Amino acid sequence: MTKNRGDAMHEPEDKLLFQHKNAxxxxxxxxxxxxxxxxxxxIGFLNRAKTEREAVTEAIRMAQxxxxxxxxxxxxxxxxxxxxxxxxxxxxxGKAVIFCVRGKRPLSEGISIISSHIDSPRLDLKMxxxxxxxxxxxxxxHYYGGIKTYQWTxxxxxxxxxxxxxxxxxxxxxxxxxxxxxxxxIADLLPHLAKTQMERPGKELVKAEDxxxxxxxxxxxxxxxEGRIKRNIxxxxxxxxxxxxxxxxxxxxxxxxxxxxxxxxxDRSMVGGYGQDDKVCVYPALTALxxxxxxxxxxxxxxxxxxxxxxxxxxxxxxxxxxxxxxxLAESSGEKARVILSQSFCLSADVNTAYYPLYPEVFDxxxxxxxxxGVILFRYWGRGGKENTNDAQAETVANLRRILDxxxxxxxxxxxxxxxxxxxGTLSRFFAALDIPTVxxxxxxLSMHSPFEAAAKADLYMAxxxxxxxxxxxxx
Ligand code: MN
Ligand code: MN
Numbered sequence: 001m002t003k004n005r006g007d008a009m010h011e012p013e014d015k016l017l018f019q020h021k022n023a024x025x026x027x028x029x030x031x032x033x034x035x036x037x038x039x040x041x042x043i044g045f046l047n048r049a050k051t052e053r054e055a056v057t058e059a060i061r062m063a064q065x066x067x068x069x070x071x072x073x074x075x076x077x078x079x080x081x082x083x084x085x086x087x088x089x090x091x092x093x094g095k096a097v098i099f100c101v102r103g104k105r106p107l108s109e110g111i112s113i114i115s116s117h118i119d120s121p122r123l124d125l126k127m128x129x130x131x132x133x134x135x136x137x138x139x140x141x142h143y144y145g146g147i148k149t150y151q152w153t154x155x156x157x158x159x160x161x162x163x164x165x166x167x168x169x170x171x172x173x174x175x176x177x178x179x180x181x182x183x184x185x186i187a188d189l190l191p192h193l194a195k196t197q198m199e200r201p202g203k204e205l206v207k208a209e210d211x212x213x214x215x216x217x218x219x220x221x222x223x224x225x226e227g228r229i230k231r232n233i234x235x236x237x238x239x240x241x242x243x244x245x246x247x248x249x250x251x252x253x254x255x256x257x258x259x260x261x262x263x264x265x266x267d268r269s270m271v272g273g274y275g276q277d278d279k280v281c282v283y284p285a286l287t288a289l290x291x292x293x294x295x296x297x298x299x300x301x302x303x304x305x306x307x308x309x310x311x312x313x314x315x316x317x318x319x320x321x322x323x324x325x326x327x328x329l330a331e332s333s334g335e336k337a338r339v340i341l342s343q344s345f346c347l348s349a350d351v352n353t354a355y356y357p358l359y360p361e362v363f364d365x366x367x368x369x370x371x372x373x374g375v376i377l378f379r380y381w382g383r384g385g386k387e388n389t390n391d392a393q394a395e396t397v398a399n400l401r402r403i404l405d406x407x408x409x410x411x412x413x414x415x416x417x418x419x420x421x422x423x424x425g426t427l428s429r430f431f432a433a434l435d436i437p438t439v440x441x442x443x444x445x446l447s448m449h450s451p452f453e454a455a456a457k458a459d460l461y462m463a464x465x466x467x468x469x470x471x472x473x474x475x476x
Contacts, residue, residue: 020369020370020373020374020412020413021373021374021410021412022370022372022373023372023373023374023410023456023458023459023462024372026410027410027458031461032458034461035457035458035460035461036268036457038287038457038460038461038464039263039271039457039460039461041283041287042271042279042280042283042284042460043260043261043262043263043271043273045058045062045279045282045283046260046261046271046273046274046275046276046279046283047177047260047261047273049118049275049279049282050120050158050160050256050274050275051119051120051122051160051161051254051256052095052096052118052119052305052315053094053095053161053162053172053252054160055118055279055282055303056091056094056095056096056097056118056303057094059097059099059118059282059286059303060089060091060097062286062290063089063099063286063290066087066290067086067087068087068088068089068099069087069088069089070088070089070090070091071088071089071090071098071100071325071328073328073331074331074332075088075332076332077100077102077329077332077333078102086101086102087099087100087101087102088100090321090325092314092315092319092321093314093315094162095118095305095315096118096302096303096304096305096315096316096319096321097303098300098301098302098303098321098322098325099286099289099300099301100298100299100300100301100325100329101289101292101295101298101299101300101471102298103294103295103296103297103298103299104294104295104296105296105297105298105475106333106335107298107329107330107333107335107340108333108335108336108339108340108343109297109343109475110297110340110342110343110344110345111297111298111299111300111340111344111345112295112297112298112299112300112344112345112346112470112471112473113300113301113302113344113345113346113347113431113436114285114288114289114300114301114302114346114347114349114467114470114471115301115302115303115304115317115346115347115348115349115427115428115431116278116281116282116285116301116302116303116304116349116350116427117278117282117303117304117305117306117307117308117317117350117427118278118279118282118303118304118305119144119145119304119305119306119307119308119309120145120256120274120275120277120278120279120308121143121144121145121146121147121277121308121449122143122144122145122147122254122255122256123141123142123143123144123147123152123157123211123213123254123255123256124141124142124143124144124252124253124254124255125139125140125141125142125159125161125248125251125253125254125255126140126141126142127248127249128140128245128248128249129141129248129253130215130230130233130234130245130248131230132226132227132229132230135217135229136214136215136216136217136229137214137215137216137217137229137230137232137233138212138213138214138215139159139184139212139213139215139255140212141211141212141213141255142208143208143211144254144308144309145308145309145449146308146449147449148202148449148450149203149205149206149207149208149210149211150188150202150205150206151450151451152186152206152211152451153185153186153187153188153206153211154185154186154187154188155185155257155258155259155451156176156183156184156185156257156258156259157176157183157184157185157186157213157255157256157257157258158174158175158176158177158181158183158184158255158256158257158258159173159174159175159176159184159253159254159255160173160174160253160254160256161173161251161252161253161254162251162252162253163241163243163247163248163250163251163252163253164247164250164251165242165243165247165250166246166247166250171241171242171243173241173251173253176258177258177260183258184213184214184215184255184258185213185214186211186212186213186214187214188206213255215233216229216232216233216236217229218232219231219232220232220235221235256274256275257274257451257452259273259274259452260273261273261274261276264454268457269372269456269457269458270371270454270455270456270457271454271455271457271460272452272453272454273452273453274451274452274453275453276351276443276445276453276454276455277350277351277445277448277449277453278307278349278350278351278442280351280442280443280445280455280460280463281349281350281351281442281443281463282303282349283460283464284349284443284460284463284464284466284467285301285303285349285467286301287464287467287468288464288467288468288470288471289301289467289471291468292468292471292472295471295472296472296473296474296475297345297473297475299471302317302322304316304317304427307350307426307427311427311430317427317430317431318430322434323337323434326340326341338435341434341435341436342435342436344436344437345396345399345436345437345438345470346428346431346432346436346437346438346439347400347438347439347440347441347467347470348390348426348427348428348431348438348439348440348441348442349440349441349442349463349467350426350427350428350440350442351442351443351444351445351448351455352369352376352378352381352414352416352440352442352443352444352445353368353369353414353416353417353444353445353446353448354368354369354370354371354414354444354445354446355368355369355370355371356446361418362417362418362421363415363417363418364415364417364418364419367413367414367415368414368415368417369412369413369414369415369444370412370444371444371446371454371455371456371459372456372458372459373410373412373444373459374409374410374411374412374458374459374462375404375409375410375411375412375441375442375443375459375462375463375466376411376412376413376414376440376441376442376443376444377397377400377401377404377411377412377413377414377439377440377441378413378414378415378416378439378440378441378442379391379392379397379439379440380392381416381422381424381425381426381440382422382423382424382425383420383422383423383424384420388425388429389425389428389429390426390428390429390431390432390438390439390440392428392432392437392438392439392440393437395437396437396438396439397439399437400439400441400470403466403469403470403473404466404469406469406473407465407466407468407469409462409465409466409469410458410462411441411462411466414444426440426442428440441463441466442463443455443459443460443463444456444459
């Protein structure tokens, strides 16, 4: 039933119209069940990949048994020659990763790229986070990415991250995910005393500097006086991780929601959970790549860090790791990197907003995407007069339309909010800057950047089908 939905339209006048279709109307029982099964794997992924380091580890784990080998400079990369690598990955310092499957055609005919980001908004611990006040120990935070501060109070929080000791040895941290683990939390003011607080503008309702995590009340055994509560927390961290307070300076510790992702809605039509921006695109990009056996074009998934803070740094998309990899591939095949890039095709797979009728004032009433209406194709998403955006070229968009329709994928367009109401960006501009035709295709989310975001299972499943169709498209 999913073969070319356009065939179902018999009336010539219907062919003149482009209409968003609701999965509730067009997805049959079999396909809905397939979407439900697919979402189970996704929920497991979300729960194991709350930070970018965990996402890299989990993605490489998913690739196990699928013949991927770590890329080494000078390696040959060919589909047919015995003993050479046809499926490789690049682990970029544990926080970004590239997976690449050799296609049948020469690299000079271009590669198919899907890029998504594996970082999500959260609260990072400061370098000297631990302090004691009024008999309570706190962990001081600095938020990462765009958050509404008030959403982070009064919910169970977990501590995830990585500490590197002075001798270079590292230790992963995860507290608050197991049933027997304690969780953390940020206290809010009781409504009885919040009269003045509630009159403050939303941005100042909870000041960013007040997002301090309550860590404990008990004192160091036998100690008395100021500092005994803080020292007791350090004792616990030392017992568990063999670290001192100074080691927290060379640590990446993040506070994230402690609750797991799960089915959402009485009809189980959605997935609710933290970090779906952008893991709701990351997971289908990976499953689509891992399912691509011998694609016509070389297929590549790039999972980047630091998108939420501007894509800077060694693991962000403005870093050199992707270009360096393409240089390596070019060298191994005797091609020119710039030829490979300009012949390639990139889908920037990131989330976009869905229309929500309780807040009609921020949405375009005619052009907005809707939850449960399939993947969103969007050409631009920036601010003001199309600043900060790729604004995909018409030829690129037409190519994608053909791929989606040929595969019978349910898709729609989205504006990402009213003109001048929106302020956002995706990775597409960084790929376009390398002279790669690039367009955005992602999944609609509700409550984006909140501790508990919602995606429709139908849209998630359509992302997998769209990405699979992209990677396995026939040559032109
Ligand atoms: Mn995003
Ligand atoms: Mn985001």
